[in-house]
Amino acid sequence: MKIFDTLAREKITLGLPHDRMIKMYVCGPTVQDNFHIGHARTYVFFDSLAKYLRINGYRVFYLQNITDIDDKIIDRAKAENVDFQVISRRYTAEFYALMKALKIDSVNLYALATDHIMEIISQVKRLVEAGFAYETGDGVYFSVSRFPDYGKLWGQDPQTLLAGTSANLREDKRDPRDFVIWKKMKPGEPYWDSPWGKGRPGWHIEDTAITEAYFGPAYNIHGGGMDLIFPHHDAEIAISRSLSGLDRLSDYWIHTGMVNVNLEKMSKSLKNFVTIREVLASYGSEEIRYALLNANFSTAINYSESLLQESRAVVNQLSILYNKMRIKAGHYVRKPGTNETIERLNGIVGDNMDFRGLFRDVMNLLGTWNASLESMSEAELLEALSVLDWLDSFTGIIRHESASTDISGPVGLLLRIRSELRSRREFQLADTIRSSLLSMGIYIEDRGAETLWWIDTAGVDKK
RNA sequence: GGAUAGGUGGCAGAGCGGUCAUGCGUGGGACUGCAGAUCCCAUUUAAUAGGGUUCAACUCCCUACCUAUCCUCCA
Structure with missing residues (x-):
């Protein structure tokens, strides 16, 4: 490298x-x-x-x-x-x-x-x-x-x-x-x-x-x-x-490189610093890591709220697809290993730790995977998952939700009731349940008659 | 003043002497009971200024201007 x-x-x-x-x-x-x-x-x-x-x-x-x-x-x-x-x-x-x-x-x-x-x-x-x-x-x-x-x-x-x-x-x-x-x-x-x-x-x-x-x-x-x-x-x-x-x-x-605020170096003496604590109150570690890694390591980053917002959008996309794939794969267990995609991406990082180039290529892959998610073979699914696990193993930018299809708990009960309501086309109550669950930090996605869900660790307290 | 790194579209930021960066945002469409998620299309005649080299420059060279960091606090 x-x-x-x-x-x-x-x-x-x-x-x-x-x-x-x-x-x-x-x-x-x-x-x-x-x-x-x-x-x-x-x-x-x-x-x-x-x-x-x-x-x-x-x-x-x-x-x-x-x-x-x-x-x-x-x-x-x-x-x-x-x-x-x-x-x-x-x-x-x-x-x-x-x-x-x-x-x-x-x-x-x-x-x-x-x-x-x-x-x-x-x-x-x-x-x-x-x-x-x-x-x-x-x-x-x-x-x-x-x-x-x-x-x-x-x-x-x-x-x-x-x-x-x-x-x-x-x-x-x-x-x-x-x-x-x-x-x-x-x-x-x-x-x-x-x-x-x-x-x-x-x-x-x-x-x-x-x-x-x-x-x-x-x-x-x-x-x-x-x-x-x-x-x-x-x-x-x-x-x-x-x-x-x-x-x-x-x-x-x-x-x-330095982190700047309004194009000036963040420092104690200028009193323009934003503490890690403050940022952690609103953003997850994955979002912060992405924001900080998505740049040439030796150039300055200009810190702003929109930087974190953009970071959030990307981390959400990655995490949602990752969780969907994990649910689809069933009892998926992460295995170390490599494949052509990983080798190619590994080469990008090997050139001056180009995380930016890595993320760019991963985002392209994301589009492909999202488009073909329903028709993916078991092998393709596992390969895609291994790429994302590989990515996450050193960047730490994917939120691992407690993906669950377990419907025996209280959330499952509510979802079953909601499912029944939806089949009866009683949407008003079904939507009330959904918005309550969403505000409790449950990710919900209706796909036809089925409902995909997991506990979203991004949490309800975060912006 | 010196050293170093830069000046690219609404924002962030790549690569390349001639062909779509990409992401975010924005607008439109598809799908959906509606959300959300996802996909598609558009936003593309973008390059600090002035010279030069070249058939051709955002990309190479020169000059000017501008920005950041450091020059015994600093991650």
Whole structure:
């Protein structure tokens, strides 16, 4: 498969190892506040990428960090007059809950920064000993001039940066570009003991210590939002490669585009963010996932209500047909396997994770299947179902209703009564029953004398 | 100012040097007791502006303009 690599600046073939584990690392969030759908975009994408690689025979170890010690967490704790861990634990729990709600379940391990303080101190220590870092009055800094490739991922000459920032050279920083890897404690701040006194880690080194602990000096895929390229990922490269002496940290660098609102990046500071919670109140995970995946992963998405509305229309079409086919197939049990259609669609996704192209082709298939649903053979039906199951296994965009033809329950009773009414042409009462059931979240479709139905998990509370 | 990615129909957004993108929305029709679902047709003489190359450009080249992200908070 091919994918756009930030460092190479072009689509390159992923020469991933078939025989061993793919080590994939994605930068997680800072647990300081509520999460917005910009976060969701990145994590949904990498969830689908991991799942796609797995169904194509790769063994993926997906590692993600969580930054649970940070200036902003401390600020928030001060504002609420609580311990910083009250804040970090609250939002870590919220983050896990949101990931579950969005059906993001491919991460093998979430690594908390505060669980890896020893590893962080070890890295700082080794960097200082090797002359890559130095201590100042307020912390320990990485010396950018010792790493010639600094800024390479960002794609800009580091000298440009030097010129632009000469104004904010701090008294004891040797170079304005140098970044902090250990911060000395100020009164009232949380701390850990270290060879440089009480303090806490800088941001960049949290990730490098975690990846080194689990993956060693190099790994295969590093992902994150586009806004992390510089300085964060360039700093990670500088730290890790200075320690390892290798000429690379990750084989591939994959960055997801931003989610914009009114053509501006969604962010805390602009106060234009829409939280995942808010969106989940009105839309299902399938609809959110479709909206976020239905774009080139590296371009910006402009968030709007109509984006979700369009997403809803597509998810409904897919889910309704899927459920009709499942009912028609009887005791259908999902089986892994492949066929020509899956192979073809798999090829589309394999070219730069083109979910958009995938969805386009699936929508075409949907038209064909809908038109021929009544005349489909058993084999054709099972093949169509396997395609949709395959699609759903890594995109998560189909609502699996509790499809039922069981007419023994109370719903069944009402439907039997309604059926009798309809045969007597007493439509007024029959329609009253139908609209009641619809408002209770039961999907109903009259097909001649028969009635197709299932419990619609989209729910009645959603818009 | 620098780096990167773009500027396509009501909206979202592909591909391609010459032939229908697709989806949503909208309008019409078919089916139905009516809904819904589904199908069919239409919305198609769309390409930021100005040059250039070419038999032919939305597609290649140049220039201008515009937008987004980053340039030590950020997914």
